Amino acid sequence: MALPSYATRGERLWHYVFLGLCALIFLFLIGPLLVIIPLSFNAEPYFTFTRAMAHLDPSGYSLRWYHEFFTSSAWLDSIKNSFIIGISATLLATVLGTIAALGLTSRHMPARGLIMALLISPMIVPLIISAAAMFFFFSKIHLTQTYLGVILAHTALGIPFVVITVTATLSSFDTTLIRAAHSLGANPVRTFFKVVLPLVTPGVVSGALFAFITSFDEVVVVLFVSGPEQRTMPIQMWSGIREEISPTILAVATLLVGLSILLLTTLELLRRRGERLRGLSPG
Amino acid sequence: MSDSSSYPLTTADGVPLKTSLRRAVRRSRLKALLLVSPLLAFLLIAFVMPIAEMLWRSVDNPEVATALPRTAEALADWNGEALPDEAVYAALAADLEAGDKARSLGKMASRLNYEKSGMRSAVMGTARRIEGVEPPYKPALIAINADWGELATWRVIQRESSPYTLSYYLAAIDRQYSPDGDIVAVPEYMQVYVGLFWRTFWMSAVITLLTLLLGYPVAFLLANLPLRHSNLLMILVLLPFWTSLLVRTTTWIAILQSQGVLNDIMVAVGLIADDARWQMIHNKTGTIIAMTHILLPFMILPLYSVMKTIPPSYMRAARSLGGKPLLSFRRVYFPLTIPGIAAGGILVFILSIGYYITPALVGGQSGRFITNYIAYHMQTSLNWGLAAAIASILLLVVIVLYMLFNRLIGVDKVKLG
Incomplete structure (x- = not known):
């Protein structure tokens, strides 16, 4: 410039x-x-x-609102719920999404475009529509107001992120590296752990982070599908903003900004590590 | 050269190469499908079936047929020209008596009331007094409630005793059945949804345009700076992108409200009087400002990835061929960025028309989107059929735009962060 x-x-x-x-x-x-x-x-x-x-x-200035936050059982419970739901949904989405990405990057995958469009659709369909639809269906099979219902819903919302990042990592994976490892005398197990895994892990981890933050920040589906037992932190914030505006929300917001800085840094480090391992950038 | 038809190429174990290859391809195709199938099965249960259930709800119409089975059957071949005969009234009396005992009339009464006001009280009032009514039922029922003597009442019951209905969709586009069964517009003071759809679309268009105006220069700067600087500035784009949606909405409330930061600053520097604070939130302005901020990264990122691929030598060539800066930009650079504009534009527009949280918190009455009415009918009015119909129409719009996006850019080209 x-x-x-x-x-x-x-x-x-x-x-x-x-x-x-x-x-x-x-x-x-x-x-x-x-x-x-x-x-x-x-x-x-x-x-x-x-x-x-x-x-x-x-x-x-004071730490009054932080004190309020850390001594309020409502807020602390909501954080616990958010982590329970977020971590379960992330694990489920990451496992299912990574296995599927292995298939999707195969050269012989039939109807790839159609399947990909379907797998990405939870990201595109407006949340309020997914939420209403899940409410209708989950109430029929008695999954509303349960942890399982919210976890399943959040898994569906997180899957597109895992699929996108892991497919991107896998399709840029150079398969000749596997042959090179074999020719240098490594057995398949050693090749997997020493060559494949280090190259693929950053993509899987960043997909998992996306899935986690999606669940951790999600309001609308929880609003419809959950019961009072599964109050998550976004729900607590949402009702806080609507009902009684207290600066506690600003303290929570600041903590969440801190969390996003942490996540962003992790992602950036993962990206650099991936590039370095692939020899795309020096250092 | 050997003749390949008489001496087919074979693998080491004697299988023709073609067969062997076909078998290998089939096997690897099966393997790929097997790997994808757990996820497909999961999404079928957790996402596709819920959407199907919602579409079903938007036309499902069980209330009248279940609560008034005898009446529905008796009305089946009524021609709608004159009041039905005694048999139909007797069937209605039997249905109402049975329903009153089982306390199962409420949903049906509300359902009929959506179609013709006054039906709820007609049904419930008559049901309460049905015991002890002696035949002939026709004059007796008309004496209890004059509605039973109206042709329109019976036409509504006949129409709504079908197990499927389009009335929710008609209501979602401000239409209804007239007493004669024609489709007409609802009275003007009751028209809500078409206006809301349009408001959602034009406000989303404004937001998309604003994100483009703000995003284009930033993306250009990021794409043309040396990587060391642009990586640093990129953080300023990615941090809001990664920050909780509720946090960003909250900050705009703190900034824009009438006792908020922006108004306070303007009062403090004497730009506006203390009693003339600007109303920037709980209206259209609030929604547009907050959503432009929230969606801006979704415009910058696709624009940036397209601009990154444009070699700077193109602009230099245009300049050296005598093009003035503006002309070179307009004729060379800008056309090359159109794919990025299309990608970002469609993405922001799709996300915007489906937003619920931000318009609900900062939109007030005038800045609400159609999504807020889906939530209203789901949670407050409990008219789930109407909520499903509005959601289905919105879903159709989103799917069409998504297909356009897929055709133009390809969904597997989406990059995150």
């Missing part, structure tokens, strides 16, 4: 206007996330900066 030395005055001007414009758009993207972090340390029960906060007066 560097300006060439022959750029005219107008071009220079436009270049800086363009950069300024982009900076504003980046601010629009990231600003809202930055605003809530200080707001969550508010000492008063308001959703905005108080006068004390604006003057950087320490008394305007």
